[in-house]
Amino acid sequence: MQTAYRPIRVALLGAGSVGSQVARLLIENKEELAQRVGAELELTGIAVRNLDSKREGNLPSHLFTTDAEALIESSDLVIELMGGIEPARSYVRMALNSGADVITANKALIAAHGPELFDLAEQLGAQLYFEAAVGGAIPIIRPLRESLAGDKVNKVMGIVNGTTNFILDRMESTGASFEDALREAQDLGYAEADPTADVEGFDAASKAAILASLAFHSEVPVEQVYREGITKVTALQIETARESGYAVKLLAICERIPASDGQPEGIAVRVHPTLIPEEHPLAAVRGAYNAVFVEAESAGQLMFYGAGAGGTQTASAVLGDLVGAAKRHLAGGPGLADSVHANLPILPVQAVTTRYQVTLRVTDLPGVLASVATVFANHEVSVETVDQNPAGKDSGALLTITTHEASERDLDSVVADLRSNAAVQNVDSVIRVEGI
Ligand SMILES: NC(=O)C1=CN([C@@H]2O[C@H](COP(=O)(O)OP(=O)(O)OC[C@H]3O[C@@H](n4cnc5c(N)ncnc54)[C@H](O)[C@@H]3O)[C@@H](O)[C@H]2O)C=CC1
Ligand SMILES: N[C@@H](CC=O)C(=O)O
Numbered sequence: 001m002q003t004a005y006r007p008i009r010v011a012l013l014g015a016g017s018v019g020s021q022v023a024r025l026l027i028e029n030k031e032e033l034a035q036r037v038g039a040e041l042e043l044t045g046i047a048v049r050n051l052d053s054k055r056e057g058n059l060p061s062h063l064f065t066t067d068a069e070a071l072i073e074s075s076d077l078v079i080e081l082m083g084g085i086e087p088a089r090s091y092v093r094m095a096l097n098s099g100a101d102v103i104t105a106n107k108a109l110i111a112a113h114g115p116e117l118f119d120l121a122e123q124l125g126a127q128l129y130f131e132a133a134v135g136g137a138i139p140i141i142r143p144l145r146e147s148l149a150g151d152k153v154n155k156v157m158g159i160v161n162g163t164t165n166f167i168l169d170r171m172e173s174t175g176a177s178f179e180d181a182l183r184e185a186q187d188l189g190y191a192e193a194d195p196t197a198d199v200e201g202f203d204a205a206s207k208a209a210i211l212a213s214l215a216f217h218s219e220v221p222v223e224q225v226y227r228e229g230i231t232k233v234t235a236l237q238i239e240t241a242r243e244s245g246y247a248v249k250l251l252a253i254c255e256r257i258p259a260s261d262g263q264p265e266g267i268a269v270r271v272h273p274t275l276i277p278e279e280h281p282l283a284a285v286r287g288a289y290n291a292v293f294v295e296a297e298s299a300g301q302l303m304f305y306g307a308g309a310g311g312t313q314t315a316s317a318v319l320g321d322l323v324g325a326a327k328r329h330l331a332g333g334p335g336l337a338d339s340v341h342a343n344l345p346i347l348p349v350q351a352v353t354t355r356y357q358v359t360l361r362v363t364d365l366p367g368v369l370a371s372v373a374t375v376f377a378n379h380e381v382s383v384e385t386v387d388q389n390p391a392g393k394d395s396g397a398l399l400t401i402t403t404h405e406a407s408e409r410d411l412d413s414v415v416a417d418l419r420s421n422a423a424v425q426n427v428d429s430v431i432r433v434e435g436i
């Protein structure tokens with residue numbers, strides 16, 4: 001296709017699950033993309049660690065190089081899909097310094113070094129795009145940054161890690177073991193290079209930090225995100241949850257906490273396994289799908305749903321950013337600046353109020369139920385339901401207690417007292433409940 005502009009030189013860093021699909025789509029859809037942008041997008045090279053590695057697809061071998069720096073220096077736009085902090089951070093800085101706009105899917109990098117990279121981009125009049133960093137293919141970054149820029153967001157809650165959702169879903173629906181389900185997620189290209197990032201909740205915490213920062217116009221250091229992964233979730237917990245009408249999901253919850261008791265308004269950001277009622281839309285999010293709920297003052301409730309992981313799906317978000325960056329490259333303009341003016345304090349998880357399900361083994365004797373109920377009452381935690389079952393092959397009874405809303409602080413005190421109560425053999429599980 002003949003266009004008025006010279007081709008825009010695009011460098012790709014990384015050719016794994018996402019990078020290989022971005023390269024394929026850039027090559028296969030070259031004509032159509034040129035029509036949309038108004039100039040050809042020329043994939044000038046793909047930086048990889050090892051030229052001899054086996055790769056997906058049939059990408060032309062002449063594109064591969066191990067010299068990422070030379071590739072960056074000779075490009076107009078740079079797509080970073082290597083993952084990890086270094087050398088990704090140095091390469092992104094190098095690209096911005098060389099005048100290129102950068103597109104990345106790297107949530108770990110944006111969550112840990114976003115402020116530094118956005119500042120650098122702003123000083124240089126460059127742009128850093130990261131739609132693929134949260135929710136894979138789902139448009140969520142742009143809606144928060146642009147569509148909701150005139151509204152006041154109060155809560156963002158969702159499933160933002162495909163691998164863990166896939167594992168929990170497989171464990172629940174097919175009875176697969178944690179290890180087998182994880183292996184399957186890795187084979188499908190959903191998991192991070194080190195899957196600890198997924199299963200211990202680090203990936204979701206990075207995404208939560210990014211979402212909270214955009215939603216509340218505040219800097220949210222990822223270290224201040226409360227985080228629990230899914231490695232301690234047992235098959236028994238999943239079964240108990242299902243029997244009481246819940247699904248177990250790893251949720252990221254970012255919320256505005258109103259000022260109270262002399263404490264100023266702040267935000268709390270947390271990632272942890274959560275019980276969701278079966279009829280709640282989040283309970284129906286299966287496999288590697290993600291969904292994000294946004295509650296805004298004027299817009300009300302919004303829900304964003306789609307493929308949260310996968311090479312081709314994530315490549316869609318990368319290419320969307322690429323087309324935007326290429327248009328800006330041709331037309332110029334300031335682009336979007338990072339907005340952290342509200343600077344709300346990040347509150348500890350103890351400031352959060354939610355509901356809980358506590359499962360404990362107790363001695364099956366008269367008065368035990370009353371004694372357990374007294375522990376909850378002593379800390380003003382109101383009990384909603386109590387379910388009692390025989391404790392299987394062990395002696396005693398299994399109590400499943402669901403509370404009304406209580407503060408994290410009070411619930412901690414309840415659990416400490418339960419642990420020292422003579423009638424309580426063990427507190428098997430404490431899990432938060434949302435979505436009621
Ligand atoms: N896989 C997915 O579903 C999604 C991934 N992402 C993000 O996209 C990025 C890429 O993810 P994947 O493609 O899954 O990872 P991957 O591990 O499949 O691919 C990364 C590629 O980068 C290459 N690489 C790493 N260090 C390099 C270096 N120093 N020089 C040159 N090449 C290097 C690796 O050899 C590998 O081929 C990550 O930041 C990830 O968090 C985001 C959304 C979804
Ligand atoms: N490993 C991540 C990939 C997408 O961000 C996930 O499983 O969600």
Ligand code: NA
Pocket residue numbers: 131132133134135136137138139140141317
């Ligand atoms: Na996205």
